[in-house]
Amino acid sequence: MNHQDPKDQALELTTDGAECWEPGKVEEHDAQQQIDSALRRANELHSAAKEQQEPRIGVYICRCGGNISDVVDVERVAETVRLIPGVTTAKVHTFVCSDPGQHTISDDILKENLDRVVVASCSPFLHEQTFRGAVSRGGLNSYLYEHVNIREQASWAHKHDPEGATLKAIRMIAAAVGKLHHVRPLDQIKLPNHRRALVIGGGIAGMKAASDLAMRGIKVLLVEATERLGGQLNNLNRVYPSERPASEIVRELEQKVLHNENIEIFFGARVRSVSGFIGNFKVALQVTSTNGDEAPHLAFTVGAIVIATGFRPYVPQEGEFLYRTSPAVLTMPEFIQLMRTAEPVGSQLVYKGQAVRKIAFLHCVGSRQLEGVHQPSPDGKLNTYCSRTCCSTILRQALEVRKRFPSVEVFDFHRDIRTYGRGEEDYYIEASKAGVIFFRYNGEEPPHIELTPAKLSAAGALSITVKDALTWGEELTVQTDLLVLGTGMIPGEIAELIEQMKLATGEDGFLQEVHPKLRPVELAVNGALLAGTAQGPMNIQETLAAAGAAAVKAAAMFAKEEVELNPFVAEVDQSRCSGEALCVAECDYEGALQIVQVEVDGRTVDRAQVNAGLCVGCGACVAVCPHRAIDVNGWRIDQFEAMVDGIAADIPGHACSAELVSVH
Amino acid sequence: MSVPFIPKILVLATEKCAYPGADAVGKAHQEYPSHVYILRVLSPVVFPEDFYLRTYSQGIDGILIAACGSDCPYHGAYDRLAARIDQLTSHMNAGGLGIERIRLTAICTVCIKAFLKEIAMMTDNLQRLGPVDRKIAERLHRESIERLQASARFGQPVEMMQGGVL
Numbered sequence: 001m002n003h004q005d006p007k008d009q010a011l012e013l014t015t016d017g018a019e020c021w022e023p024g025k026v027e028e029h030d031a032q033q034q035i036d037s038a039l040r041r042a043n044e045l046h047s048a049a050k051e052q053q054e055p056r057i058g059v060y061i062c063r064c065g066g067n068i069s070d071v072v073d074v075e076r077v078a079e080t081v082r083l084i085p086g087v088t089t090a091k092v093h094t095f096v097c098s099d100p101g102q103h104t105i106s107d108d109i110l111k112e113n114l115d116r117v118v119v120a121s122c123s124p125f126l127h128e129q130t131f132r133g134a135v136s137r138g139g140l141n142s143y144l145y146e147h148v149n150i151r152e153q154a155s156w157a158h159k160h161d162p163e164g165a166t167l168k169a170i171r172m173i174a175a176a177v178g179k180l181h182h183v184r185p186l187d188q189i190k191l192p193n194h195r196r197a198l199v200i201g202g203g204i205a206g207m208k209a210a211s212d213l214a215m216r217g218i219k220v221l222l223v224e225a226t227e228r229l230g231g232q233l234n235n236l237n238r239v240y241p242s243e244r245p246a247s248e249i250v251r252e253l254e255q256k257v258l259h260n261e262n263i264e265i266f267f268g269a270r271v272r273s274v275s276g277f278i279g280n281f282k283v284a285l286q287v288t289s290t291n292g293d294e295a296p297h298l299a300f301t302v303g304a305i306v307i308a309t310g311f312r313p314y315v316p317q318e319g320e321f322l323y324r325t326s327p328a329v330l331t332m333p334e335f336i337q338l339m340r341t342a343e344p345v346g347s348q349l350v351y352k353g354q355a356v357r358k359i360a361f362l363h364c365v366g367s368r369q370l371e372g373v374h375q376p377s378p379d380g381k382l383n384t385y386c387s388r389t390c391c392s393t394i395l396r397q398a399l400e401v402r403k404r405f406p407s408v409e410v411f412d413f414h415r416d417i418r419t420y421g422r423g424e425e426d427y428y429i430e431a432s433k434a435g436v437i438f439f440r441y442n443g444e445e446p447p448h449i450e451l452t453p454a455k456l457s458a459a460g461a462l463s464i465t466v467k468d469a470l471t472w473g474e475e476l477t478v479q480t481d482l483l484v485l486g487t488g489m490i491p492g493e494i495a496e497l498i499e500q501m502k503l504a505t506g507e508d509g510f511l512q513e514v515h516p517k518l519r520p521v522e523l524a525v526n527g528a529l530l531a532g533t534a535q536g537p538m539n540i541q542e543t544l545a546a547a548g549a550a551a552v553k554a555a556a557m558f559a560k561e562e563v564e565l566n567p568f569v570a571e572v573d574q575s576r577c578s579g580e581a582l583c584v585a586e587c588d589y590e591g592a593l594q595i596v597q598v599e600v601d602g603r604t605v606d607r608a609q610v611n612a613g614l615c616v617g618c619g620a621c622v623a624v625c626p627h628r629a630i631d632v633n634g635w636r637i638d639q640f641e642a643m644v645d646g647i648a649a650d651i652p653g654h655a656c657s658a659e660l661v662s663v664h
Numbered sequence: 665m666s667v668p669f670i671p672k673i674l675v676l677a678t679e680k681c682a683y684p685g686a687d688a689v690g691k692a693h694q695e696y697p698s699h700v701y702i703l704r705v706l707s708p709v710v711f712p713e714d715f716y717l718r719t720y721s722q723g724i725d726g727i728l729i730a731a732c733g734s735d736c737p738y739h740g741a742y743d744r745l746a747a748r749i750d751q752l753t754s755h756m757n758a759g760g761l762g763i764e765r766i767r768l769t770a771i772c773t774v775c776i777k778a779f780l781k782e783i784a785m786m787t788d789n790l791q792r793l794g795p796v797d798r799k800i801a802e803r804l805h806r807e808s809i810e811r812l813q814a815s816a817r818f819g820q821p822v823e824m825m826q827g828g829v830l
Binding site for chain 2: 123124125149151152153154156157158159160161164165167168171172175502504505507524568578580582586588589616617618619620622623624626627632635637640641643644645647648
């Protein structure tokens with residue numbers, strides 16, 4: 001290890017002399033050796049200190065409105081880290097990420113002449129960029145910043161050990177401070193931004209995102225797996241709350257994307273591979289022609305990807321509420337199809353040649369499933385989430401039945417009814433007025449469906465028995481001709497895309513945005529956005545709103561000519577390199593690392609050189625260099641060593657024995 | 665011993681998999697000992713053998729390398745990492761540190777149970793083994809640097825021993 005800084009050294013000296021390490025304490029002759037080397041180092045450092053200015057580090061500790069400070073004693077953390085060499089300021093703030101919090105940082109950089117900053121707050125995935133921005137606004141290079149995660153990895157993970165969590169926060173800050181002694185300013189890597197977006201999925205979300213992007217002058221590749229635009233809306237009739245036919249909405253959007261000079265549509269097409277990064281994704285499409293022939297892959301470079309792959313309707317398992325056991329049991333999409341094509345015979349609804357006199361609707365089929373009550377799907381999963389759209393859909397269909405076929409009796413079996421959107425509650429009120437009869441069951445005791453014995457078929461094909469909560473648990477039986485299952489939404493089949501792009505999914509299997517409030521519709525993969533039900537159950541309004549948001553965010557990415565990437569790539573210290581090329585043999589990225597000839601003292605010699613545009617920063621080259629001449633910027637070995645020292649070090653002003661006692 | 669030994673564990677967690685996995689544990693409000701310290705890394709393949717041995721010599725009792733496994737976003741990095749850790753483990757074993765203070769595993773972004781299991785397992789093992797012998801670790805660290813230096817065919821080998829921890 002190359003110690004250049006006296007402050008870093010001071011930290012380490014406390015480690016060496018610490019009594020905490022009693023069990024593994026080094027023996028006496030080693031202790032003497034240590035003292036000798038410590039003295040030697042002290043001399044070296046003394047001279048080094050003259051050359052190098054001492055860093056001035058500001059540490060900001062976030063309470064996160066109690067999320068952190070309810071467990072971690074943040075005031076004590078601030079008092080303690082102030083004692084760490086190099087730290088000149090340590091402050092506590094309720095929300096460092098807020099405007100005032102960020103201003104404190106940028107103001108302090110100027111007022112207190114800080115040259116390094118640490119923020120101890122939530123996960124770096126939420127706010128590392130935020131604070132790099134604040135540091136940069138204060139006039140410092142944004143890589144003179146280190147993020148410490150004391151929420152996800154301290155206060156939340158050690159809730160019942162506040163003392164341990166507090167000490168851990170101190171050590172993690174000490175580690176960050178240690179690292180900051182070894183950092184230097186870095187410049188972002190700038191690469192051309194390809195002003196073209198790929199939209200995957202030609203449903204309403206994909207069409208909306210594509211047309212909004214095209215409107216802003218951005219070229220769009222719209223990829224649809226089938227031969228037709230519109231997606232799930234092609235299977236719907238009129239939709240709530242506007243009562244417009246779904247086909248009208250599809251047609252309206254279709255007109256915006258078909259024959260749009262900025263949009264190229266690929267039908268029968270699938271995305272086969274995706275690589276690269278924001279501004280520079282390489283994608284390969286495979287188009288299957290109508291006669292089934294598979295064309296060779298088409299390759300494109302796009303700057304952003306909008307995922308609008310949608311959902312699949314839940315299909316009940318065989319026998320679930322007698323589905324596929326009795327033809328009288330239909331899913332909601334099947335029923336909508338029936339209503340679409342049903343021609344009233346007189347005032348009667350006819351199904352399979354029989355007049356339907358009674359229809360029952362059952363809520364929450366395939367949604368809000370409970371362990372021990374519902375049968376898990378073949379992969380062992382239960383859909384514990386609410387599909388959000390089924391309640392209003394059922395009420396809309398029930399009302400339509402009553403309006404179009406007044407002689408048909410309608411029954412509604414629900415656990416709960418949630419008509420949460422504007423105008424949707426009216427469907428409930430109207431359905432009640434129109435004579436729909438409601439039954440409410442407890443989730444643990446779903447209605448029991450039985451086939452009616454043939455001789456009673458005149459009274460209905462099915463009997464439904466329910467313990468009705470609305471009549472104080474009375475057991476009621478209803479005969480019905482049809483049972484419509486209010487089936488919910490399940491994730492689309494996009495395993496290949498998830499694998500290709502390394503996308504995150506939630507426990508429900510839908511794609512997961514980075515943060516529901518701070519970064520909605522953004523995926524963790526920079527430059528990839530979510531539009532609509534690929535993300536979870538949404539109604540049409542919500543889907544279109546999400547698609548519009550995704551389009552705006554993608555368009556914003558294209559506002560710059562270049563994309564700026566973190567400069568976390570390997571770099572060769574040419575003064576140390578001897579051109580042995582041991583590192584080159586470890587690199588799997590063609591052209592990223594090679595040997596070049598350079599002039600040194602009038603001689604031509606071999607030296608390793610990194611191509612920053614091709615290097616991915618994996619660091620496979622670093623470990624093998626006998627000269628420590630190659631390292632990954634921002635993640636250097638000496639920086640990691642300093643972090644380990646910070647973690648291993650004694651806590652300033654803290655008695656070791658007290659710590660051991662405090663953690664039982 | 666009146667006070668039970670609480671081992672210090674360093675987790676080297678990959679930015680794409682295990683680090684968000686550790687975040688998921690906290691988000692789910694699941695708990696593990698506070699003497700577990702997590703460092704975010706792009707890929708642990710970056711670390712030379714001497715880094716690990718130096719870490720033990722500083723008094724860290726166990727190191728869990730929580731990588732991406734087959735989900736590793738870098739070509740060939742995981743295989744290289746596995747081979748390097750194999751070699752490190754055999755040096756540790758031959759040198760007297762045993763094989764239980766280091767473990768290479770894959771933790772995904774939602775692998776809450778796997779993360780907790782790995783931490784529990786390593787904590788148990790380390791409690792049984794007791795604190796790391798820093799003297800042995802220092803010796804092995806020195807040897808690993810000598811090996812690295814020996815791989816230099818020309819030029820000045822790494823100078824890290826001067827003014828370093830020894």
